[in-house]
Amino acid sequence: MSKISCEVIKDMLPLYYDNVCSDDSKRMVEEHLSYCDNCKIELEKIQNEVHIPEKKIIENRNDGNVIKNISTAWKRVRLKAFIKGGLISGLLMSIIILGYVGLFKWEITSVATDVVEIRDISQMEDGKIVYYAEINDGYSLNRIKYDMDKEGNFYITPLRPIVKKEAEPPYALEKGYDFIDIKEQEEYRGIEVQTVYYGTPKDKVLIWEKGMELPKTSEEAEKSLGI
The missing domain is CATH 1.20.5 (Single alpha-helices involved in coiled-coils or other helix-helix interfaces)
Known part of the structure; x- marks a missing residue:
């Protein structure tokens, strides 16, 4: 090759x-x-x-x-x-x-009774207890809680948030007539109502107790309640 x-x-x-x-x-x-x-x-x-x-x-x-x-x-x-x-x-x-x-919305603070005035307590023919409540500290009221203990003590408790707001007309819960239907509450709770208080168990104003005689509700109050 x-x-x-x-x-x-x-x-x-x-x-x-x-x-x-x-x-x-x-x-x-x-x-x-x-x-x-x-x-x-x-x-x-x-x-x-x-x-x-x-x-x-x-x-x-x-x-x-x-x-x-x-x-x-x-x-x-x-x-x-x-x-x-x-x-x-x-x-x-x-x-x-x-x-x-x-602070602003949660109603957890009760109103002290020293700024509350309860007057014109009366009773309607059907047994409802009528009263006029006025909170005179100048602040608005957000809610009212209804509660009763085992002894038949009924509490109407006005509640506010921690940060209060000034009351302005037209007033709603701050002042005016209101009522409590004793028979209805007894049927609902299964306990006989003995007393009705405005406030809390530790700070309260008596509105009614069993056996108390009350005047007949005025026409003005009935008209205000729309009853």
Whole structure:
């Protein structure tokens, strides 16, 4: 076989390295490489050029995974921070709302009887006890609670929030006629009413007690009550 030039071999080296040349060509290249150092060097260059990019690809892939993991961890931290911030904000908002309701809307403070005047106590023909109540401290009244203990003491308790509001006409619960239906309360609660108080068990004004004789309700009071 005639000697093949290095130029021909160099052209065939990529095919030889990729193992896509014929068996005869492969033998020819290997025979030439057995004595030609220059072509061996060229083959090594081809090998290095291929291996380096593969190595770079693996390194880049690893770097990309690291960056991806960092990004994922960062997103998790941001999500946790967002959820935590939302929970804290919601808690603070709840506290503010509850504080507002507790101070301005929640009727938990009873009105002291020293600013309450009860007069014109009377009784209607059907047994209802009528009375005129006036709270004269200048503040509005939000609600009246009705309750009775096991001994038959019935309490009419005026309630306000902690932060009071000045009373303005037309007055509703602050002053005017009201009534208590004794029979209805006894049927509803299953206990015989013995006394009726305006206030609380510790601070009260007697309106009526069993056996008390009361005058007949006036037309003015009945008209005011719309009865």
